[in-house]
Amino acid sequence: MHGLINRAIQCFVRDTYGPGKWSTVIRNSGVGVSDFEAMLTYDDSVTEALLNALATDLRKPRASVLEDIGTYLVSDRNVEALRRLLRFAGICYEDFLQSLNDLPGRAHLAVSDLDLPRLDLRAMAGGRFFLTVEPRKPNGMVGFGFVMVGILRAMADDYGALVMLDHRGERQGIEKIEITLIEAAFASGRDFNLGARSA
Amino acid sequence: MSSAKSPGKAAPLPRKDDSQTPATASPADPPPDMARLIWNALDTLCPMHCIVDATGHLTHVGPTLQKLRPESPMAGARFLEVFQTTHPRDIHSMGALRAVAGHSARLRLRLRDRPYTDLQGVLAQTSDGGAIINLSFGISIIEAVQDYDLTNADFAATDLAVEMLFLVEANSAAMDASRKLTRQLQIAKIAAEEQAFTDTLTGLKNRRAMDHILTRMIDAGQGFALMHLDLDFFKLVNDTLGHAAGDFVLETVARIMVEETRDEDVVARIGGDEFVLIFHRLCDRTRLEEIARRVIARLEVPIPWQGESCRISASIGTTLSIDYPFPEAAQMLSDADQALYAAKRAGRALNVFHGDEVKTGT
DSSP states (O other): OBHHHHHHHHHHHHHHHOHHHHHHHHHHHTOOOSSOOTTSBOOHHHHHHHHHHHHHHHTOOHHHHHHHHHHHHHHOGGGHHHHHHHHTTOSSHHHHHHGGGGHHHHHHHHSTTOOOOEEEEEEOSTTEEEEEEEOSSTTOOTTHHHHHHHHHHHHHHHHTOEEEEEEEEEETTEEEEEEEEEETTSSOOOOOOTTOOOO | OOOOOOTTOOOOOOOGGGTTOGGGSOSSOOOOHHHHHHHHHHHHHOTTEEEEOTTSBEEEEOHHHHTTSTTSOOTTSBHHHHEEEEETBOOOSHHHHHHGGGTTOEEEEEESSSSOOEEEEEEEEOTTSOEEEEEEOGGGHHHHHHHHTOOGGGSOTTOOHHHHHHHHHHHHHHHHHHHHHHHHHHHHHHHHHHHHTBOTTTOSBOHHHHHHHHHHHHHTTOOEEEEEEEEESHHHHHHHHOHHHHHHHHHHHHHHHHHTSOTTSEEEEOSSSEEEEEEETOOOHHHHHHHHHHHHHHHTSOEEETTEEEOOEEEEEEEEGGGOSSOOHHHHHHHHHHHHHHHHHTTSSOEEETTOTGGGTO
């Protein structure tokens, strides 16, 4: 798994629950690494072990831990860079949704060895959308869809849109998310300035 | 296109939603409906275009281009008063500007007042003697979005400007992460090297470091003295009081030798109770003899350890680089060793210089 993913989990735990919790998770997971490097690659089993240890420790289902990670990635001030990169994709929430198919390509442009799952958005009538999330490898990690739910929810806040999100489960490794855009301009959202430099 | 009009008079900036209401057009020179349609289309397709008439005046300016000077409407001004050409250089007339179309049709421009944003443009002649010029920021986009507070909506959907900004930002984030990793690896490398050249118990240089330094000093042709110091009765401390006491004695010995030498000198532990001291640019026998005696005297002060007293001493053999026409590390170490054993045979707690072994009488 790409180091960025493990690093994201580490920052999430550290910023949300504190360094003590991270030490506990590291100890319980038995992965033997305490500080993940964003630019290195780790065995896939490391990520699995981290997530399992974290879910056990927090007494939360793995799915909601993953969703929290997605929300954290967009809304926490410590990871402002990622929110900005996502905001480049569209001028409004719907525009952002339409650009999701390009997201793995955009990620690839930024970090050439980062392979995100394939994303495919279908627009339905009445402001409804279906997003499918499909791992690139046949036995790739399932659960990225939950991270996407967290990201989509936080991005809706960011754009000031009102949405309903529903993870519709997984079939043969392909996850499906239902998105209902209730109101595009529900709240004022957060500023996005093309030229601002993230910290 | 609108016909030529008197210079200095501003043409109205049409809005997209004005297209159905020609009554709001300027009383001076209302553009015909066809022109409006074209203006509206151009505003959407290339929001940084402008239209120049035969007299060189701007008759229409795309919304994003106008956003660069929100306080002063560009329409009505002379194109060459707002922009200066940087390539081709020194274009001063509409005729020369139109002539660009006959060549590459490409222009490089700069705004005449602050911020002096650089722009690149492409020009097409119109049938009425004017021109349509489409502009873009090129590489100056990074500053431009900051200077003018531009948003995604200011660029045409087909414009790659926003993708470029995305890439610049993504790339700098990735570079930051790489740089951080490189820095950490660098720190780890320095630590590993330090460790490879350090005796972990005493913090002194180790044999490997000593070999390096000795070779370097010989290569540099500098004069120096080499002392080989061997502790006396250390084995006794180790055997009677244990290794912990032995380690404590070694740490104390190391501290004393560092204190008795200068910063530029080298103290290395090259074996269990063997040390090498290298004195930079010091070949004075009298001074070296003083140092040797002082070190031995201090080492002979009993070292208290857990209620016990550890008593040791030391013997030293010294050799000087200036005694050799061509100093060699191995030869000097061997000679210092020979002098050391002469000191031991002469009754310990002594320093003997190489070459004086015979005089010690043993």
